[in-house]
Amino acid sequence: MLTKYFPGLLWLQGYSRHTFRGDLFSGLSIGVLLIPQSMGYAMVAGLPPEVGLYAAVFPPLLYALLGTSNKISIGPVALDSILILAGLSTLATPGSEEYLQLAIVLTLMVGLLQFFFGLLRIGFIANFLSYPVVVGYTSAAAIIIVGSQLQSLVGSTVDHVNVFSLVYQLLSPDNHWNGCTVAVSAISMFFILVSTRLIPKLPTALIVLVMGMLLSGLFQIEQYGVVVISYIPQGIPQLNFPSVNGRQLIQLLPLAMTVAFMGYVGTISICKSQETPTDKYSVQPNQELIAIGLANMLGGLFRAFPVSASFSRSAAFRASGALTQVSAVVSSAFVVSVLLFFAPVFSRYPLPEAILAAIIVLSVMSLFKYGEMKALFYQNKKDFFCAMVTFCITLIFGIQQGLLVGILVSLGLVVYNSANPHMTELGLIRKQGLYRNIHRFHNAEVREDILVFRFDAPLYFANKDQFISRLYAWMKLRPAGKLKLVVFDGSAVNSIDSTAIRMLSHVIDNLKEQNVELYLTNLIGPVRDALTNSNLGEYRGGHIFSNIDDAVTYFDEGVYKREEIALQTNVRRW
Numbered sequence: 001m002l003t004k005y006f007p008g009l010l011w012l013q014g015y016s017r018h019t020f021r022g023d024l025f026s027g028l029s030i031g032v033l034l035i036p037q038s039m040g041y042a043m044v045a046g047l048p049p050e051v052g053l054y055a056a057v058f059p060p061l062l063y064a065l066l067g068t069s070n071k072i073s074i075g076p077v078a079l080d081s082i083l084i085l086a087g088l089s090t091l092a093t094p095g096s097e098e099y100l101q102l103a104i105v106l107t108l109m110v111g112l113l114q115f116f117f118g119l120l121r122i123g124f125i126a127n128f129l130s131y132p133v134v135v136g137y138t139s140a141a142a143i144i145i146v147g148s149q150l151q152s153l154v155g156s157t158v159d160h161v162n163v164f165s166l167v168y169q170l171l172s173p174d175n176h177w178n179g180c181t182v183a184v185s186a187i188s189m190f191f192i193l194v195s196t197r198l199i200p201k202l203p204t205a206l207i208v209l210v211m212g213m214l215l216s217g218l219f220q221i222e223q224y225g226v227v228v229i230s231y232i233p234q235g236i237p238q239l240n241f242p243s244v245n246g247r248q249l250i251q252l253l254p255l256a257m258t259v260a261f262m263g264y265v266g267t268i269s270i271c272k273s274q275e276t277p278t279d280k281y282s283v284q285p286n287q288e289l290i291a292i293g294l295a296n297m298l299g300g301l302f303r304a305f306p307v308s309a310s311f312s313r314s315a316a317f318r319a320s321g322a323l324t325q326v327s328a329v330v331s332s333a334f335v336v337s338v339l340l341f342f343a344p345v346f347s348r349y350p351l352p353e354a355i356l357a358a359i360i361v362l363s364v365m366s367l368f369k370y371g372e373m374k375a376l377f378y379q380n381k382k383d384f385f386c387a388m389v390t391f392c393i394t395l396i397f398g399i400q401q402g403l404l405v406g407i408l409v410s411l412g413l414v415v416y417n418s419a420n421p422h423m424t425e426l427g428l429i430r431k432q433g434l435y436r437n438i439h440r441f442h443n444a445e446v447r448e449d450i451l452v453f454r455f456d457a458p459l460y461f462a463n464k465d466q467f468i469s470r471l472y473a474w475m476k477l478r479p480a481g482k483l484k485l486v487v488f489d490g491s492a493v494n495s496i497d498s499t500a501i502r503m504l505s506h507v508i509d510n511l512k513e514q515n516v517e518l519y520l521t522n523l524i525g526p527v528r529d530a531l532t533n534s535n536l537g538e539y540r541g542g543h544i545f546s547n548i549d550d551a552v553t554y555f556d557e558g559v560y561k562r563e564e565i566a567l568q569t570n571v572r573r574w
Helices: 007-012 017-044 049-055 058-066 078-088 097-119 123-128 131-154 163-170 179-198 204-219 246-274 285-301 311-319 326-342 353-367 370-379 381-397 399-419 464-476 498-513 525-532 548-557
Strands: 073-075 308-310 423-429 434-437 450-455 485-489 517-521
Touching: 007 058, 017 049, 017 073, 017 078, 017 131, 017 204, 017 311, 017 326, 017 353, 049 058, 049 326, 058 073, 058 285, 058 326, 073 311, 073 326, 078 097, 078 131, 078 246, 078 353, 078 399, 097 123, 097 246, 097 285, 123 246, 123 285, 123 399, 131 163, 131 179, 131 353, 131 370, 131 381, 131 399, 179 204, 179 353, 204 353, 246 285, 246 308, 246 311, 246 399, 308 311, 370 381, 381 399, 423 464, 450 464, 450 548, 464 498, 485 548, 498 517, 517 548
Parallel strands: 450 485, 485 517
Antiparallel strands: 073 308, 423 434, 423 450
């Protein structure tokens, strides 16, 4: 019973020393990744670096107890950070105390929304964000994140509206870069790239961070105009309830909804991608909402910003041998040790912001989905269009606007595709005795007196006109007076509504006036049930068949082979 509310306890059943060794090594490895990433993502969000460390401590601990996946790493992520920056920068100045307080309130709101969504069991909302939208959105977000770090990489400050104006101003002859900052950035990026290629398992980001701090302290690099982080509060922040007012809540609500939705979508997507058939326990979407919701609420009480699952850290999570979320507890403890014992080191050995910027830029490069966009172009032009619209709007107008437009375009495509489904004429391949698409199989035979077609979608009010227009167009192509039978293959029709049934009734009447019969074949149970309960109930006899071959045989020879199969229904007779 207890495990129902605390799924994390399931991982402790049968826990052994071997399991702990794997979790210990993995937890330390993830902790090494978390420190530079958490500090960097906090800066991307316009927040002090220690806020990122707080986000890497408290939320993962609670998720370890409440989450249903043992294969993901919860903590700060780049996409959440850029969403926070885009939304909060319109309300306060990034880096200010007011901005920090708004971020904390936002974190609590995000957690509350996710928690209530979980209680209401609406975890299915993740299904409404299509893959092309995610591709376009993340690719544009990657460029925006890289753009947000360019100033730190070159040691210059400019006012900008979007990435294009930022790049233009940075490349302007009037703009002056700091040579020492550029050198630090270049060396850091070069070292990370080379080390990652030569020794993939080496914690290059942490090594660059530590070496940068040592050299910065030894050579007092800040005197050369390099911006540094010289203060990290020591210890764990106290429990804090931020002061809020109604005006702030109203202002933050759209942003909170966006961050809550995207955080959950990212988390559940990673959970599902990591899940395997051999897993002892399956991922529960609604419980995941509750878990990350309460994790964010706890983080907000300890001055953290919103968190979700990280794909890169989750991959490292598994690769390093993690077996349970105990590894997350270990990584959180590692971050706590840094806050308790190593925070004062920053005053003696300050960290150049250019190093964090270099780490972030290289970390988010994988978010740019060039390969996926290329694949969409060749696979489905409509999906590619959806991805590109999302990409362009996000890049030009902003994260929230791009995401909203992408979702609307995606829903628009759903409506368009459902109203214009695939519908094809079928012909007989005599050697195999099968009916196939005449446009794909050139040896498919078509009889002048029989029209066979298939409708590949649910039949309902939105596509009924498409059904009629295509059917009548095919009938007009037959020689006058030759057509005697129309066979409707309903194998791909998984549902039918009352409007479509009424439409079929009119079609049947119109065909009878022309001395043409309509036979229905391959109907699934729910469709047969709907027809039985309608005014077409009496039409079932002699007009519904198990397959196309039976229908044609009955038309030619008057032999009804499998009536008991074709007419079976679950409708109760009173």
